[in-house]
Amino acid sequence: MPMHARTTAVRRAVAAVAAVSVVALGAAACGGTTKKSTDSGSSSGNGSAATASANPAAATKKGLTIAYLPKQVNNPYFTISDNGGKQAVEALGEKYKEVGTSSGTDTAGQVSYVNTLTQQQVNAIAVSAQDPGALCTALNQARKNGVKVVTYDSDTKADCRDLFVSQASAEDLGRTEVQLLAKQIGGKGQIAILSAAQTATNQNTWIGYMKDELKKPEYKDIQLVKVAYGNDDAQASFQQTQGLLQQYPNLKGIISPTTVGIKAAAQYLSGSKYKGKVQLTGLGTPNDMRAYLANGTVQSFELWDPAKLGALAGYTAVALASGQITGAPGQTFTAGDLGSFTVGQDGVVVLGKPTVFDGTNIGQYHF
Incomplete structure (x- = not known):
């Protein structure tokens, strides 16, 4: 100061x-x-x-x-x-x-x-x-x-x-990721969040706005079942994605507000039976996510430069x-x-x- x-x-x-x-x-x-x-x-x-x-x-x-x-x-x-x-x-x-x-x-x-x-x-x-x-x-x-x-x-x-x-505004980031996923899953179904570290300030703030957004009437048919943590580690995030789908076989979508997490989740989904069935969005870089957009694993995601x-x-x-x-x-x-x-x-x-x-x-x- x-x-x-x-x-x-x-x-x-x-x-x-x-x-x-x-x-x-x-x-x-x-x-x-x-x-x-x-x-x-x-x-x-x-x-x-x-x-x-x-x-x-x-x-x-x-x-x-x-x-x-x-x-x-x-x-x-x-x-x-x-x-x-x-x-x-x-x-x-x-x-x-x-x-x-x-x-x-x-x-x-x-x-x-x-x-x-x-x-x-x-x-x-x-x-x-x-x-x-x-x-x-x-x-x-x-x-x-x-x-x-x-x-x-x-x-x-x-x-x-x-x-x-x-x-960006934390509120913009949290709410828009819910809006993106809700559109992709047709406004209903179970969803999960794949975050970074459990103590990460930015992640927790965004997740807070995600949860608040989900309280709106238009999301009454969407259920957030779990927030998982991959600690911004590619292997851990990959395993967390696998674990989410084993625990919740009816999962319809995942939000991963971390560039490491969304890439690892896309890697898992693209090689699994869930490709195209479980939607994925969050924060990613174009270079990391380009191939997953091209092969249909991901529809859209967001970030800043x-x-x-x-x-x-x-x-x-x-x-x-x-x-x-x-x-x-x-x-x-x-x-x-x-x-x-x-x-x-x-x-x-x-x-x-x-x-x-x-x-x-x-x-x-x-x-």
């Missing part, structure tokens, strides 16, 4: 910033608590207050080090997103680095990397959190030492970071470290070719609407 303002003049200037209208983002913020701090001076979790004034006209600082800490290195999704971040950070003349664990559930490993990056005195950390609370102590210590913290893809509790770069998400996290981190923004609602900044963005409620910046991919448009996308 920004440091305490020390003068009445600064407080007045900041109060003016707080008066800027806030872009409504639905419930995009993930994590258990919400950040109540604004530029008017309420405290955040690490004891500092959001009373420092942003200077949108400030020059971009040079020589900054922006470190990326994804949920899992060597995960194809994060390879794409972090490479997007690398391009953005280096285009601004800054130094990029990536560190992380090879497991998507090693929260202790993530904590250790945060501590190391703090000791190395990086200027900003862009982290995709494996757990909403496990990193908080380490991240707030980093912030006390002057490190800016941006979460992307998967948030922490809101008082443990400066900004969250959300791939992960490279743009990683790039936006980089631009956001540099803007924070340069003092152009502090993370207060209503502040705006420019993210290169991506355009201008506005900080929303709870310190959330949203990349945009998800894109639905099907046989009519997938040929236009290559990531």
Whole structure:
């Protein structure tokens, strides 16, 4: 968080910033608590207050080090997103680095990397959190030492970071995946969800909106029978898909809001008697899912451009470290070719609407 303002003049200037209208983002913020701090001076979790004034006209600082800490290195999704971040950070003349664990559930490993990056005195950390609370102590210590913290893809509790770069509105993502699957199964039947880790902030937030969507009258004939967890591991997700179909032989559809999970589920379904009978949708990359659209295993799925998400996290981190923004609602900044963005409620910046991919448009996308 920004440091305490020390003068009445600064407080007045900041109060003016707080008066800027806030872009409504639905419930995009993930994590258990919400950040109540604004530029008017309420405290955040690490004891500092959001009373420092942003200077949108400030020059971009040079020589900054922006470190990326994804949920899992060597995960194809994060390879794409972090490479997007690398391009953005280096285009601004800054130094990029990536560190992380090879497991998507090693929260202790993530904590250790945060501590190391703090000791190395990086200027900003862009982290995709494996757990909403496990990193908080380490991240707030980093912030006390002057490190800016941006979460992307998967948030922490809101008082443990400066900004969250959300791939899309969490509500949009959760509800649209139910809508896609409901259409594919004719509005009735048993369905299941194949998630990543049981503690994954983004997954749990999306699933919450899925369950809420299913309460609507139009889904009265759809029954959610189970939420399974594949831990963003291809083999485990494959086995979970197999287990779901053994346990629920009348299953009509699966939603997998994880790129690893949906690919593994499609792989299992495409080689089984359930191909074309059990529908599958969720979040996947066009390159991973192209063959499964072509052979009829999948009808449609959705995602955003992960490279743009990683790039936006980089631009956001540099803007924070340069003092152009502090993370207060209503502040705006420019993210290169991506355009201008506005900080929303709870310190959330949203990349945009998800894109639905099907046989009519997938040929236009290559990531």
